[in-house]
Amino acid sequence: MKHNLILRVISKFLIPLIFLFALYVQFHGDFGPGGGFQAGVIFSTGIILYALVFGVKTAKQIIPPFVLRSLASFGVLLYAGTGVASLLLGGKYLEYGVLASTQVAGQHLGILLIELGVGISVMSVMLIIFFAFAERGQTEEGS
Amino acid sequence: MMLDNLVDITLLTMLMVHAFAIIYLRNLFAVIMLFGSFSFLSAGLFVVMDALDVAFTEAAVGAGISTVLMLGTLALTYRHTEDKQEKQPAHKPWLPLVVVCITGAMLIYGTSDIPDFGDPQAPAQQYVAPYYLEKSIPETGVPNVVTAVLASYRGFDTLGEVTVIFTAGIAVMLLIGGRRRSKNNNTTGSDHET
Amino acid sequence: MMDWILGHYNYWLVIIIMMAGFYTVISQGNLIKKIAGLNIFQVSVFMLYISVSNVKGGAAPIIESDVSLYSNPLPHVLILTAIVVGVATTSLGLALVVRIKEAYGTIEEDDIHNQDQSL
Numbered sequence: 001m002k003h004n005l006i007l008r009v010i011s012k013f014l015i016p017l018i019f020l021f022a023l024y025v026q027f028h029g030d031f032g033p034g035g036g037f038q039a040g041v042i043f044s045t046g047i048i049l050y051a052l053v054f055g056v057k058t059a060k061q062i063i064p065p066f067v068l069r070s071l072a073s074f075g076v077l078l079y080a081g082t083g084v085a086s087l088l089l090g091g092k093y094l095e096y097g098v099l100a101s102t103q104v105a106g107q108h109l110g111i112l113l114i115e116l117g118v119g120i121s122v123m124s125v126m127l128i129i130f131f132a133f134a135e136r137g138q139t140e141e142g143s
Numbered sequence: 144m145m146l147d148n149l150v151d152i153t154l155l156t157m158l159m160v161h162a163f164a165i166i167y168l169r170n171l172f173a174v175i176m177l178f179g180s181f182s183f184l185s186a187g188l189f190v191v192m193d194a195l196d197v198a199f200t201e202a203a204v205g206a207g208i209s210t211v212l213m214l215g216t217l218a219l220t221y222r223h224t225e226d227k228q229e230k231q232p233a234h235k236p237w238l239p240l241v242v243v244c245i246t247g248a249m250l251i252y253g254t255s256d257i258p259d260f261g262d263p264q265a266p267a268q269q270y271v272a273p274y275y276l277e278k279s280i281p282e283t284g285v286p287n288v289v290t291a292v293l294a295s296y297r298g299f300d301t302l303g304e305v306t307v308i309f310t311a312g313i314a315v316m317l318l319i320g321g322r323r324r325s326k327n328n329n330t331t332g333s334d335h336e337t
Numbered sequence: 338m339m340d341w342i343l344g345h346y347n348y349w350l351v352i353i354i355m356m357a358g359f360y361t362v363i364s365q366g367n368l369i370k371k372i373a374g375l376n377i378f379q380v381s382v383f384m385l386y387i388s389v390s391n392v393k394g395g396a397a398p399i400i401e402s403d404v405s406l407y408s409n410p411l412p413h414v415l416i417l418t419a420i421v422v423g424v425a426t427t428s429l430g431l432a433l434v435v436r437i438k439e440a441y442g443t444i445e446e447d448d449i450h451n452q453d454q455s456l
Contacts, residue, residue, distance in 0.1 A: 030285045030286065208424055213369065220369070259341075260346075262392075292410055314429055318429075
């Protein structure tokens, strides 16, 4: 459609930059402002922009809903699983010091893993909620 | 010092104007746009108060996700009317005004004993915060103290928070996950997509 | 006296915004406006907490080698969690508004009450 041309061109240019920025915020949360929540929301914003410009059906082909549900559960599982891993390695629940050879290295690894879990979970949940709102307006065909 | 206070007062006054405009306006589209702008301005206020992570999250979540969801709700609920207006108010607002004024007066009286804004010797800055600021790098090796406290010292709370957001996603999926049944059935249930 | 006003004006302005949000929740009839008012109330409570944590002349709580005075990081952590819980509550509230519209045909509070009482 002609009047969508500017939106399509600009969003094709911007969406990879949004994903890159989300990954930057995720992995530099230790050294500057940022962390899992912000990165998850920014990543889902990229996909929401794609769905707004190109249609919800096309966006659902990129990320099918069952993948979103699995990713949301996987995020929470990764977080809780890090705690269980430290239990199995001899420490208390969510004590990251036992995950690697030294205390500080273990803390780094533990924080990285749980921020990853938080980011994945928040991204999937924001997309689940958005797709639920976007698809509700259409009625089912047939019964 | 005065410039800091001036920026504070300007941002807070603009936020107040936004809040009063949201009360007064009846066009719902304008209300939602003002709400997004309010979120963004409050993120600016958080930056002025040195709360960078909070400003980041408030801008992304308030001006991003909340505004998009409200626009989606407006599209779903006002599909058949041309103008998205709310109704003329039916009763006079005297009782809510009185309640709000009494509550506000009690709150202002209650904050008269709080230590001054920005006081370094306030009791809130004395006991626990210096411990985290000193011990964060030796014990965790992470320069961002907010991430260290959130992920390592208070990791349980963050686990609960992720569970809350996961539960909200499941609940929204249960409430409005599928498509509506077509109008001649006149039911309100829906099937879930497989 | 001037020092006391300069030290406390921040809290008063935040309380005024809080009361504006509170008024929207209890007196406006439209459900979407109520949820917007609830969010305004929440954000003003966050501003109150962050005002308590601010330290004049301090920097953001990211440890650098040449900075000695930092703002208090603990309320930041609390408000971060509260913001995310707030967005969960808002999205659930909006989903309920959509279902109410499908069940009653309107999202004005008075019409819903009348429909309930006429059953």
